[in-house]
Amino acid sequence: MDWREIDIRYKDSSMKTVSSSFLLAGVATAVSLATIPVAQAQAQTQTVKIGFSAPMTGPQAMYGKDYEMGAMLAIDEFNATKPRIDGKITTFVLDSADDQADPKTGTMIAQRLVDDGIKGMLGHLNSGVSIPASAIYAQAGIPQISMSTAPAYTQQGFKTTFRVMTSDTQQGGVMGRYVVDKVHAKRVAIVDDRTAYGQGLADEFEKSVKAASGNVIDRQYTTDKSTDFKAILTVLKGKNPDLIYYAGADAQSAPMVKQARSLGMTSLFVSGEMAKTDNFIKVAGQSAEGVLVSLPGSPLDRMPGGETFAKRYDAKFGSKPVLYAPFSYDGAMAMMKAMSEAGSSDPSAYLPKLAKIDMKGVTTDHFSYDRYGNLRNATVTVYKCENGQWVALEVTNPK
Structure with missing residues (x-):
């Protein structure tokens, strides 16, 4: 007599309970086994937020949008390389906000972005916004790469302030x-x-x-x-x-x-x-x-990577760069490469790498900073x- 015969012969209430428990345990085990690969995959991937803010509405909106598009293009292209940071395959995302070229709005956005858990900051566009907001990023230890050209921006003594254009x-x-x-x-x-x-x-x-x-x-x-x-x-x-x-x-x-x-x-x-x-x-x-x-900077067609950048920009956005996109592209790339070199998205870990970065960019063959966070190889046209x-x-x- 085998087990199936016993199961047929004794169909009382207790047997039903045993059989039900056995089946549920089997289902639970199967579900658990099925989710192990998903859990492992999630443990091997991560999303890293990079903050961004500029005037996205009002009379300076075209500058802000161009600035954002350059950063977006850099992030898309860097993500395509499947970067591994913190031991995980990393996807960068841009956490964008409209500061309306207003210092008060900009400082509120700066605090919100810090609270959102950004690992780096691209912005702001205007010096009048970048300077007060820089204190918030510095307090949080978050590197900030700004389009600010005001000399005061990098003269505050913060180790976290960098610019992507020549100063005033x-x-x-x-x-x-x-x-x-x-x-x-x-x-x-x-x-x-x-x-x-x-x-x-x-x-x-x-x-x-x-x-x-x-x-x-x-x-x-x-x-x-x-x-x-x-x-x-x-x-x-x-x-x-x-x-x-x-x-x-x-x-x-x-x-x-x-x-x-x-x-x-x-x-x-x-x-x-x-x-x-x-x-x-x-x-x-x-x-x-x-x-x-x-x-x-140099004219776009005289930048080392200007011609191909313009083509990639047009392919993605269906327009030509306005003004700031090549610079924001280089700034975003410098930040992500610094994280990659450090093997970490922790600001304290990659900040030294960013300060010593020397990369071939769109705007210059040697994108690098001096000890104040100003560009070493600056040009004016x-x-x-x-x-x-x-x-x-x-x-x-x-x-």
Whole structure:
């Protein structure tokens, strides 16, 4: 007599209980065995958050979105290599937020991102936001790679602050010397938008003009929200400058030069990198002709990886880079490579690797930092608007 015969012969209530328990135990064992590979897979993978913040709405939204797209492209391409960090296959994700180019909003976002568990920070775009937010990241020990060009950003003594563009000291210095030595400007007027970026850039430009024996005849102030500059321009017209330098974004510089021309002013108009956009030319129209601007870095087509970067950017987003994307791409890559070299996403572990990074990037063959977090291999390009196009005039390596 075998077991099956016994099972048939004794079908009482206790036997049913035993059989049911036996079956449930078997099911539970099968489920447990089935989930072991899933648990093992989860233990071997991880997601690492990198924070990002810039103005994604408002007049500077095109800058913020371009900045974000460069970082997104870098993350997608780095993820495709299946990086192994902390002993696990790692997927990087961008934790993005709109800081609206507002310092108060930016600091609140900084704290939220830290609380979200980010391992690194890309941002902010504006110096006026980056500087106050940097204290929050520094307190948390989180490396921050910003687009900030204000010298003060990396002069605070934080080991966590890095930038991906030349500083205003370098950019303002180049343009100040250029307008005196190459343009031969005799009477220079300056206008800035009172933001940390605008004021810092204007300060450095003014220092450089004076150091080159130029004459600054007046300095006026506006805001990054203004669109009517006729009062300021009328004052300047009375002082007859042969050059007006504006430190601020294209949302102000374009209407400013247009209004200057409507007042009959023939002064050469000069600005910084935030005026070097297609939107400036579109808004300013014919008034854009002859305008000079400076831009940190080399022209995209002269960057070591610029040509292929532009193609990959267009393939992913269906458009060409606006301004900041190549720099944010390099910044994101530097951060992820530092984690990879350290074998850890722990900020305290990879921060020393980031500080000593020396990689071939899109913007330069040697993307590396000095002890303050400033780029070692910085360049500045002077452009001129000719026939509705930005034409590179001179690429300089500032000292």
